[in-house]
Amino acid sequence: MADKLIIFDTTLRDGEQSPGASMTKDEKLRIARQLERLKVDVIEAGFAASSNGDFEAIRAIAQTIRESTVCSLARANDRDIARALEAVAPAPRRRVHTFIATSALHMEKKLRMTPEQVLDQAVRAVRFARNSIDDVEFSPEDGYRSDPDFLCRVLEAVIDAGATTLNIPDTVGYAVPELYGNFIRMLRERVPNSDKAVWSVHCHNDLGMAVANSLAGVKVGGARQIECTINGLGERAGNTSLEEVVMSVKTRRDYFGLDVDIDTSQIVPASKLVSGITGFVVQPNKAVVGANAFAHASGIHQDGVLKARDTYEIMRAEDVGWSANKIVLGKLSGRNAFKQRVQELGIPVESDTELNAAFTRFKELADRKSEIYDEDIQALFSEDGQAE
Ligand code: KIV
Ligand code: ZN
Numbered sequence: 001m002a003d004k005l006i007i008f009d010t011t012l013r014d015g016e017q018s019p020g021a022s023m024t025k026d027e028k029l030r031i032a033r034q035l036e037r038l039k040v041d042v043i044e045a046g047f048a049a050s051s052n053g054d055f056e057a058i059r060a061i062a063q064t065i066r067e068s069t070v071c072s073l074a075r076a077n078d079r080d081i082a083r084a085l086e087a088v089a090p091a092p093r094r095r096v097h098t099f100i101a102t103s104a105l106h107m108e109k110k111l112r113m114t115p116e117q118v119l120d121q122a123v124r125a126v127r128f129a130r131n132s133i134d135d136v137e138f139s140p141e142d143g144y145r146s147d148p149d150f151l152c153r154v155l156e157a158v159i160d161a162g163a164t165t166l167n168i169p170d171t172v173g174y175a176v177p178e179l180y181g182n183f184i185r186m187l188r189e190r191v192p193n194s195d196k197a198v199w200s201v202h203c204h205n206d207l208g209m210a211v212a213n214s215l216a217g218v219k220v221g222g223a224r225q226i227e228c229t230i231n232g233l234g235e236r237a238g239n240t241s242l243e244e245v246v247m248s249v250k251t252r253r254d255y256f257g258l259d260v261d262i263d264t265s266q267i268v269p270a271s272k273l274v275s276g277i278t279g280f281v282v283q284p285n286k287a288v289v290g291a292n293a294f295a296h297a298s299g300i301h302q303d304g305v306l307k308a309r310d311t312y313e314i315m316r317a318e319d320v321g322w323s324a325n326k327i328v329l330g331k332l333s334g335r336n337a338f339k340q341r342v343q344e345l346g347i348p349v350e351s352d353t354e355l356n357a358a359f360t361r362f363k364e365l366a367d368r369k370s371e372i373y374d375e376d377i378q379a380l381f382s383e384d385g386q387a388e
Helices: 025-038 052-064 078-088 104-111 115-130 148-161 177-190 210-219 242-251 264-278 299-307 335-344 352-368 374-380
Strands: 006-009 042-047 069-075 094-101 136-141 165-170 198-203 225-228
Touching (some): 025 052, 025 264, 052 069, 069 078, 094 115, 094 165, 104 115, 115 136, 115 148, 136 148, 148 165, 148 177, 165 210, 165 225, 177 198, 177 210, 198 210, 299 335, 352 374
Parallel strands (some): 006 042, 006 225, 042 069, 136 165, 165 198, 198 225
């Protein structure tokens, strides 16, 4: 049996950190319900200690969600962790995710703490959380830019303290795939008790490599959890996009050899819901969920797809929740695509000569107009044969 890849969605926490993407409690609840329909394994519902509003939203989600694990973020201190524990308490499956920065830059300039103090605080936080809950995730913030020797010491110590998931963030999106994959593998090899925890990847998209880095962390590094968001929503240039990693692992199962539990037919509804609520428009050429992701405009492609869809499609639009693929009629379209649309529209055509004449008029029109609508095609067959 193939290994399972855990999908940890952080749209409601890291996604919401995107400037302008803040959501109300009701909006978060609607998204959480959709994430459960999508069958994500873990929903990071927020950061309980950050505000009363966030606490209430996490609690409402914990009271509603039955299948996915509900998680709250917490800094590595007792107060934050107690608040996170209280927020997730009503959920049948719950997790606390605690973090502290481990890079020299963050420890010295931001936390103003020595490495020994950070190590001690990380261990105490994990131990405190484990006294109340079985599922504890630990993240060394800015982990990818941390000194490997120090990071190994921290990770070994937090596993001993009871951490069940170790998440290695590329907080500022600085990694490249090969190096990030090797980094995860090196940590797993060097930390003596590494097999006692699930290893996780969490990448930001500042250089546009969050998805590639996450997948390298899985393939090369051996991580078995990916942290991601719907539409790649997140701070600055965003986080790893859920739809892209899920469809990569599914479409290239031959390469990754991993299973995910996601109901992919819920991907597009989830994307539309998050986009509608946040007002963040999805770019048309975005993989999987962009309006053009399954649209064919060139004549050669349209002809190929009409003969056999897999000539130019590696996934099915229907499998990710689109109603169908889209043949966009325009100046690049060929006679075959034109004929198919005429038939779909139920336009009676007496002869090939009639079709050819209409096709000539269609090409003339397409030179003047970027997209041809069904009404235009109908007009091409009307008395005067003119459309505009
Ligand atoms: O990017 C990051 O480092 C984070 C941590 C809090 C996990 O979001
Ligand atoms: Zn992050």
